[in-house]
Amino acid sequence: MEKLDWIAFEPALEGGSRARGFLLSFAAALAASPASAREQPDWVARLRAVAVQNRTKCETASRQTFVAAAHVLADLVKQGWAVKRTRAGVKVAKPATESDLEQLRTRIRAQLHAERDAQLRQPATQEFIKEMERRRLHKDGFSTIFSLMRDGSELAGSIQAAPQLPAEEHVAALSGCVQPYFQFVSENGVCEHTGFRLIDIWRYFRHTWASPYKSVPGRSMMALVRDAAAPCHPIVGIAAISSAAVAVSVRDEFLGWTGEAVIARMKDSPSKALAAWLTRTLNGSVDEIYRIDFLEDRTLTPAEVNAPTEATVSRLAAVAETARADHHRYMQSADYKKNGKAGPNTEEDWLAQARTPLFRSKRAGELAGLLNARRVIQRITGGGCTSSNLPAIAADSEGRDAVTRLVRRAKSERVGTAIADLTVCGAIPPYNELLAGKLVSLLMVSPQVTCEYRKRYGKSPSVIASSMAGRDVVRPADLVYVGTTSLYGQRPSQYDRIVFSLGDVGGSVSEELRYRYLGKTKGIGTFQFGDETVSELARLLAQSKKGQRINSVFGEGVNPRLRKIRDGLELLGLDSNIFLDHGAPRLVYGVDLARNTADFVIGFATTASPLIPAKTKDAGQEMVRWWLSRWVMARVQRDDVLVRIAEQRLTHPIRHAARVLRVGEPARSLFDE
Numbered sequence: 001m002e003k004l005d006w007i008a009f010e011p012a013l014e015g016g017s018r019a020r021g022f023l024l025s026f027a028a029a030l031a032a033s034p035a036s037a038r039e040q041p042d043w044v045a046r047l048r049a050v051a052v053q054n055r056t057k058c059e060t061a062s063r064q065t066f067v068a069a070a071h072v073l074a075d076l077v078k079q080g081w082a083v084k085r086t087r088a089g090v091k092v093a094k095p096a097t098e099s100d101l102e103q104l105r106t107r108i109r110a111q112l113h114a115e116r117d118a119q120l121r122q123p124a125t126q127e128f129i130k131e132m133e134r135r136r137l138h139k140d141g142f143s144t145i146f147s148l149m150r151d152g153s154e155l156a157g158s159i160q161a162a163p164q165l166p167a168e169e170h171v172a173a174l175s176g177c178v179q180p181y182f183q184f185v186s187e188n189g190v191c192e193h194t195g196f197r198l199i200d201i202w203r204y205f206r207h208t209w210a211s212p213y214k215s216v217p218g219r220s221m222m223a224l225v226r227d228a229a230a231p232c233h234p235i236v237g238i239a240a241i242s243s244a245a246v247a248v249s250v251r252d253e254f255l256g257w258t259g260e261a262v263i264a265r266m267k268d269s270p271s272k273a274l275a276a277w278l279t280r281t282l283n284g285s286v287d288e289i290y291r292i293d294f295l296e297d298r299t300l301t302p303a304e305v306n307a308p309t310e311a312t313v314s315r316l317a318a319v320a321e322t323a324r325a326d327h328h329r330y331m332q333s334a335d336y337k338k339n340g341k342a343g344p345n346t347e348e349d350w351l352a353q354a355r356t357p358l359f360r361s362k363r364a365g366e367l368a369g370l371l372n373a374r375r376v377i378q379r380i381t382g383g384g385c386t387s388s389n390l391p392a393i394a395a396d397s398e399g400r401d402a403v404t405r406l407v408r409r410a411k412s413e414r415v416g417t418a419i420a421d422l423t424v425c426g427a428i429p430p431y432n433e434l435l436a437g438k439l440v441s442l443l444m445v446s447p448q449v450t451c452e453y454r455k456r457y458g459k460s461p462s463v464i465a466s467s468m469a470g471r472d473v474v475r476p477a478d479l480v481y482v483g484t485t486s487l488y489g490q491r492p493s494q495y496d497r498i499v500f501s502l503g504d505v506g507g508s509v510s511e512e513l514r515y516r517y518l519g520k521t522k523g524i525g526t527f528q529f530g531d532e533t534v535s536e537l538a539r540l541l542a543q544s545k546k547g548q549r550i551n552s553v554f555g556e557g558v559n560p561r562l563r564k565i566r567d568g569l570e571l572l573g574l575d576s577n578i579f580l581d582h583g584a585p586r587l588v589y590g591v592d593l594a595r596n597t598a599d600f601v602i603g604f605a606t607t608a609s610p611l612i613p614a615k616t617k618d619a620g621q622e623m624v625r626w627w628l629s630r631w632v633m634a635r636v637q638r639d640d641v642l643v644r645i646a647e648q649r650l651t652h653p654i655r656h657a658a659r660v661l662r663v664g665e666p667a668r669s670l671f672d673e
Helices: 017-031 040-057 060-078 101-121 123-133 152-159 167-177 198-206 249-255 259-268 272-288 292-296 302-306 310-330 347-354 357-381 390-395 397-414 436-443 447-457 463-469 531-543 560-572 597-602 619-635 639-646
Strands: 007-009 082-086 089-093 136-138 141-143 180-184 220-227 235-243 419-427 481-486 499-501 512-514 516-520 587-592
Touching (some): 017 060, 017 089, 040 060, 060 082, 060 089, 060 560, 101 123, 123 198, 152 167, 152 639, 167 619, 180 436, 180 447, 180 619, 198 220, 198 235, 220 436, 220 447, 235 436, 249 587, 249 597, 259 390, 272 357, 272 390, 272 397, 272 463, 347 463, 357 397, 357 463, 390 397, 397 597, 419 436, 436 619, 447 619, 512 587, 531 560
Antiparallel strands (some): 007 089, 082 089, 136 141, 180 220, 220 235, 235 419, 481 587, 499 512, 516 587
16 A cells, blocks of 8 residues: 655644634544545535634634635545644645556546536536426427437447448448537527527536536637437537647647747758748737837837837836736726627727736736847847847847747747647547547547638637737637647547548548647646635635735636636645646647648748648548448447447436436446547
8 A cells, every 4th residue: 555645734824723723623524534435525515614614713814714724625635635633733645646547547537526516516507407307399399408318229229230231331331320410519509409509408418527517718619419310319429629728838849839949940950931930920029019008108119119128128027017016906807898898899999908907017028028039139140030140049048038938929829729629529428339539539620620610710809919919910710730638647548549541531641630649747737626615715815915816807817717726825825836736647639730730830831731621521421431430340349338338228217328417326437438
């Protein structure tokens, strides 16, 4: 048995002897909580509620600290951490590291289920599920969400005859049994077969996932994969692509999206094209930032834009700091909204947004960095960039810093438009037994998706860029890369062995769409902390001397939830690096959709060269054929698979695995293959 590494859990309870006593008692009660994973979350929640009732007995200065600490400690225990009370105080220990894949999966499921179950207990969620499962009249008959689940016994019966046919007829036979197709979810879209809103169908099945359902900021495009071979066209799988995470180290290294990669290129293979990119990125970035107010108040002069000095940079940095402080002091969320105005933002709206303290701070800070880069490059080169002086820039420490900033700037222009994350992707029972998750994964990188993405967002202004420019800034919506992470930190995963030859759609047989394994995340995240805990940490931050510095306003910074938890833990006096490490690193995969992905995402290339042209017909149908021949044919020849499919019946009482779990029912996973 692995020895636990005990860590002191000592929140900063200012003069709070009574608060410390209550926390010690709470820790002792937690240590005695049942070991059963099924009982533990409810038990811990009850203990926490009792403990928090003692807040009024705590010293005034320590009350909110005690409440926040109690919530953090309870969440850690629900995530499998050990806790004990000692003479020295409270100590906690991370769950032991599993070497066995199934043990690892069991732990990760338990960690995810803690927050998911809390969500499923919410009255609004319960009412939504009941409404979806309630019979309703549509057209000539009644329907429920169960109408969109395929009866497993019927499916097993229809597909089991395929292996008995001649080999050349296998795929054709299966094509008559399962006929998947895409349906994108729109705000007002309605299912013609049941009358349900498409977004509600998607949301219902999303609640069957191991993790809680949360909305994501930025762009998000949801899709259903449905089966035309059965009545009501049941759901084969669900998926969503969303705005990509700003920083994923293994992805950025793969794409060459790092200062180190560009600096190495400047040293090893300097070129006119690279020098032109450096100049184009710097000049374009400076020109895009709204700066009239800086000229008006003499923070900046027109001459200094072209020939900045250290004093120029210092003044802008000071303005950025002052404006950021004003934002935190006077911030009102209404200042960052359109006050009920319908329609797209006008130039007046963008100008007003640009002049808010938040974006004045961002503009001043970004301009300070860019003008400093210009100052440094002018110092090194004596003028502009050429292929001959690129090595000199790369050899200078300030020059390397300047290049790194320009890489970050180039990345910021494409991270929200040229790449996306596949944030939801999986099959719905009984199709999971046919490995339909692989089909959904492949369909989500098809030309149908890239065309829909361009249609939806090709004319949409970038909120951050437009707020920085004080006018509409529209980036091209040309998807050239889709990234994703696998739930479990060990292979194989759903995304392994997805390799689609472009020869199947009239392209070169030497080219392919492939989910490439890139590495693992660092295992840092926030899913281990519940929404109540985040609220209590935010309340603690608001009561502190510095005040609440994260207001969840778009543009304030990436991942406000992470920053609230990190700042809250640090204010408690706890090491955030320890407690944000959830011990479940995820596998990172990526799919190139263009021949020149790396050059396009950094701006070396201004036009993408897609692997499958948008006008290619029947790409989705060929992907379905690939899935049927590559995966389904082998599965239907296994008796155990057919038995598991047949078990998913729609007879009453319905125990179909696609039904949303009631809290307390035995856990199941849609990700196992």
